[in-house]
Amino acid sequence: MSRAPRSSAARRDWGSDEVGCSILHVDMDAFFAAVELVGRPDLRGRPVIVGGSERAVVLAATYEARAFGVHSAMPMGAAMRLCPQAIVLRPDHREYRRVSAGVMEVLGDITPLMEQVSIDEAFLDVSGARRRLGPPTVIAAQLRRRIESGFGITSSVGIAASKSVAKLASSHAKPNGVLLVPRAATVDFLHSLPVGALWGVGEKTADALARWGIRTVAELAHTDPMALQRAVGQANGRHLMDLAWGRDPRPVEPLHEEKSIGAETTFREDTADVALIEARVLALADQCGSRLRERGLSARTVAVKVRTEDFRTLTRAVTLDSPTDISREIYLAARSLVAGADLRGLRVRLVGVRTENLAVTQESPRQLTLDEVTFEDHGARRDAERALDEVRQRFGRGALGPAALVAPSQPVGATTAAAPRDLS
Secondary structure, X not given: OOOOOOOHHHHOOOOOOOOOOOEEEEEEOOHHHHHHHHOOHHHOOOOEEEXXXXXXXXXXXXXXXXXXXXXXXXXXXXXXXXXXXOEEEOOOHHHHHHHHHHHHHHHHHHOOOEEEEEOOEEEEEOOOOHHHHOOHHHHHHHHHHHHHHHHOOOEEEEEEOOHHHHHHHHHHHOOOOEEEOOHHHHHHHHOOOEHHHOOOOOHHHHXXXXXXXXXXXXXXXXXXXHXXXXXXXXXXXXXXXXXHOOOOOOOOOOOOOOOEEEEEEEEEEEEOOHHHHHHHHHHHHHHHHHHHHHHOEEEEEEEEEEEEOOOOEEEEEEEEEEEEXXXXXXXXXXXXXXXXXXXXXXXXXXXXXXXXXXXXXXXOOOOOOHHHHHHOOHHHHHHHHHHHHHHHHHHOHHHOOOHHHOOOOOOOOOOEOOOOEEOO
16 A cells, blocks of 8 residues: 555545546555454454554554554554554564465456456456456446455555556545546646646655745646756656656556565664674575565566664665576575675674566576586585475475574574565
8 A cells, every 4th residue: 555645635526427447456455454453343443553562663554553654664662652542463474475375366256357466456347358258337336345255354446547546546545435527627637736646656756846936737737848847857757747747658557567575674773783784684595585486477677785883774786697586596696795895894784685687487597607516516406496495385484494594693583674675
């Protein structure tokens, strides 16, 4: 779910003309928290936060907790200060994936033109389903009933002529509602919004626009294009101008290509222990490699993220000579990147590893390095890591792992507050 700014003016009835409005954006309401409450009905109506220890971040919060200012990605410590009476539940990612798969199956029954964009949201193009199922509002009501009856969770749906407007409409329909923005009302709807509501306008872009006196979509739309490009860059300026006038020709793409695979973790205490940091990088690289092999993908780029105790975040990336799905190679690249980052003598709070520039493994040409040819059988290493994957699938991920994860300065299980967080 997007945390972009909303406007009370945008929640009004924009009309009932559904002609040309074939794009639906379906977004589960407080998905992770809602899934947890299915098995804990006694917690309904109470402030609930899904997250780890105080040093982790909020994964999700019920609307009762959000009323106190709690939101996803907020540090747990800050969330508990805002809402000390909240009930904290540990995340169950396996259950989230199960429910998500079921919901996406329901959406796929509506139309094959379904594009999943995250675990809890998807776009549908229902232009071909209207004769069979009725107008988009009827289709939205049907799929929302099926989701709630089948999984015990609610969803909100935005209906519009384009993906960007449908996504904005669903955010204004929350919780548990539907908002239709007719094609003829698109510009009026957009111009009622703060500029931060536009898809792709984050905090930095919003600040850059504010320095030019642009705080609403209407102001952006009527800004001189050259001035807008000077404020946010040429390509971004043109893109935002198009969105401000409702121009978004992007189709719903059923085969959404996975662009990266990564994970990150927050240490229980800020640390300068190199061995401990490297052990965590190894665990994250191991997870990335495992998930690449599971999907039949290889990565050409390895990236790391390091957050220091002053909350400064550093990112570094390297392009490999050849694509890889081998955890050890990902680890060596990531370890080198972390070692080369200038931390200014500060302790580390968070570390993350991400693999990018993905391609199907059998289509990825690979040239062995001199080290691989001289010192090891490359195929044997891949076979060993795949055997490791099979053991984990049968007995659980914690059943087997690299021995180097047992850092000499830290007992097993005490390095982090929680397992690495899936970021794909």
